[in-house]
Amino acid sequence: MSPAIPLPLEVPELDVDVAGGARFRRSILPGGVRLLTERVPGASSVAIGYWVPVGSRDEAPHQYGSTHFLEHLLFKGTPTRTAFDLAVSFDRVGGEHNAATSHEHTVYHAKVGADDLEMAIASLSDMITSSVIDREEFETERGVILEELAMADDDPTDVLWERFYRTAFGAHPLSRPIGGTPDTIRATSRDDVWEHYRARYRPQELIVTIAGAVEHDEARALVTRTLAAGDWRLDDAAAPAPRRDPTPADVIPEDGLALVERPLEQVGLILGSRGLRRTDDRRHALGLLHRIFGGGMSSRLFQEVRERRGLAYSVHSFAGSHADAGVTGMYAGCAPAKAAEVARVMRAEVERLVADGVTDAELDDAKGATAGASALALENTETRMNRLGRSEVYAGEFVDLDSALERTSAVTADEVLTLAGELFGGPLLATAIGTLPDDARAELER
Structure with missing residues (x-):
C-alpha cells in the first residue's frame, strides 16, 4: 500500500511527486504560516484557499456567531482596498471568490486563471491581515446576517439538521449553530468580533493551499511578500500552532424524540x-x-x-x-x-x-x-x-x-x-x- 505523506509541523520543506503526474510541495514560511501547493499537469486555473482553523465551536459565550460574522466582514474592506475594489478585482477577470465557516475552520477561497494568481493572493492576504471591520459596515452586515439566518429558518432541512446536531452533541460546543442565532447576532458587538479576529487570525494559525497551474516557489514569494505588507508581524522563529486535539470528546446526547x-x-x-x-x-x-x-x-x-x-x-x-x-x-x-x-x-x-x-x-x-x-x-x-x-x-x-x-x-x-x-x-x-x-x-x- 502506498504510504501517506506525513505533515509534521517541525519539517520546513516537503517536495513529493504524487498520483497523476502532480507535484505536492509544502513550506513553513516566516511566522509559522504553512503553504501547500499541488501543481496539476494541464491545468489552466488555480484555486486558492486561506484557512484559519477556528470555527463556531471555538467561540466564547459572548461571541457566539462571531466566526461567521467575521467571515462576512473580511470582504468589507482594508486600508488599501474597499469592498467594491475586492469584488471588482475578481469580477473583471472572470474569477470567483467566497468564504465558508464550519464548526472547526473558516476558509477564504478563490479560483482564477493562472495569470491572475498574484492578484488573488494579494487580495486574500490583505483581507486576512488588514481588515478594518468598520463600525458602520458592521451594522450593515448585521442586517445581512439576520436575513441569512431568516432564510435558513425558512428551510426545513436546515432547521432539521441544526436540531439533530443539538440532539447528537448535547451541551458540547459542536451542538451550536454555526451562524449563531438572531438573538446572539443582535447582541454581538463590533468589539466582540474585533477581539475574536485579533486573537485567532495569526500567522502561526494560517494555512494557504493552492492547486492547479501553480509554481510553488513563485507562490511562496507572493504569499510571503503580501502577508508581510499587511498588519502582521512575521517572526522567522515562530512555529505553526498545534493541530486540534483529536482525543475523543465526552459527548452526552439529548434523550427522546x-x-x-x-x-x-x-x-x-x-x-x-x-x-x-x-x-x-x-x-x-x-x-x-x-x-x-x-x-x-x-x-x-x-x-x-x-x-x-x-x-x-x-x-x-x-x-x-x-x-x-x-x-x-x-x-x-x-x-x-x-x-x-x-x-x-x-x-x-x-x-x-x-x-x-x-x-x-x-x-x-x-x-x-x-x-x-x-x-x-x-x-x-x-x-x-x-x-x-x-x-x-x-x-x-x-x-x-x-x-x-x-x-x-x-x-x-x-x-x-x-x-x-x-x-x-x-x-x-x-x-x-x-x-x-x-x-x-x-x-x-x-
Whole structure:
C-alpha cells in the first residue's frame, strides 16, 4: 500500500511527486504560516484557499456567531482596498471568490486563471491581515446576517439538521449553530468580533493551499511578500500552532424524540447515532458503508424507500466528522401520513445492515464507484485545494488518489459489518420537523 505523506509541523520543506503526474510541495514560511501547493499537469486555473482553523465551536459565550460574522466582514474592506475594489478585482477577470465557516475552520477561497494568481493572493492576504471591520459596515452586515439566518429558518432541512446536531452533541460546543442565532447576532458587538479576529487570525494559525497551474516557489514569494505588507508581524522563529486535539470528546446526547413542530407539507426525519472522528482509520470503511446503504440511486435505502414503496422523494444516509467526534445516520422527507412507515422501513434496513453486513458484490460496486467519483472530483482544482487544506488542518498527512484508493480497496466486508454494528447497533437518535401523527411519534420514540 502506498504510504501517506506525513505533515509534521517541525519539517520546513516537503517536495513529493504524487498520483497523476502532480507535484505536492509544502513550506513553513516566516511566522509559522504553512503553504501547500499541488501543481496539476494541464491545468489552466488555480484555486486558492486561506484557512484559519477556528470555527463556531471555538467561540466564547459572548461571541457566539462571531466566526461567521467575521467571515462576512473580511470582504468589507482594508486600508488599501474597499469592498467594491475586492469584488471588482475578481469580477473583471472572470474569477470567483467566497468564504465558508464550519464548526472547526473558516476558509477564504478563490479560483482564477493562472495569470491572475498574484492578484488573488494579494487580495486574500490583505483581507486576512488588514481588515478594518468598520463600525458602520458592521451594522450593515448585521442586517445581512439576520436575513441569512431568516432564510435558513425558512428551510426545513436546515432547521432539521441544526436540531439533530443539538440532539447528537448535547451541551458540547459542536451542538451550536454555526451562524449563531438572531438573538446572539443582535447582541454581538463590533468589539466582540474585533477581539475574536485579533486573537485567532495569526500567522502561526494560517494555512494557504493552492492547486492547479501553480509554481510553488513563485507562490511562496507572493504569499510571503503580501502577508508581510499587511498588519502582521512575521517572526522567522515562530512555529505553526498545534493541530486540534483529536482525543475523543465526552459527548452526552439529548434523550427522546426531538421534534420541531411546523405546519409543513412534509415531515423531515433523521435517525442517527455517533460517528467517526476525521482521522479514524475506519473512515474508508465508513465511506463504503454509506455508499452501499444510502449513497446513491442503487443504494439500499433509496431502492427500498423510494423505488419499491414510493414513500419518499428524498432519502439518503450521511456521515459528518470532526476532530474529536462525529455523527452518522439517515434522512427522509415524506408526507405526514407515511412518516410511521418510512421510519419503520429505515429501522428495518439498518437492522438488516447490522445483522447481515454487505455482500461482496455490493462492496466491489462501492469500491468501483468510489474510484470513479474520486477521479472525476480531482479534475476540479477546487477539490484539490480543499483536499490540501483538510490534510493540513486535520489529518496531518496528505493522501494522494492512488494511496486513497488502495486504502479503500483493502476494506473487507467483515470490517464494514463490524463498523455497522458499532455505529448502528444501539438506540438511534430521532429528530423530526413538521406535523407528526401519533403513530409516527410512537415509532420514532421507541
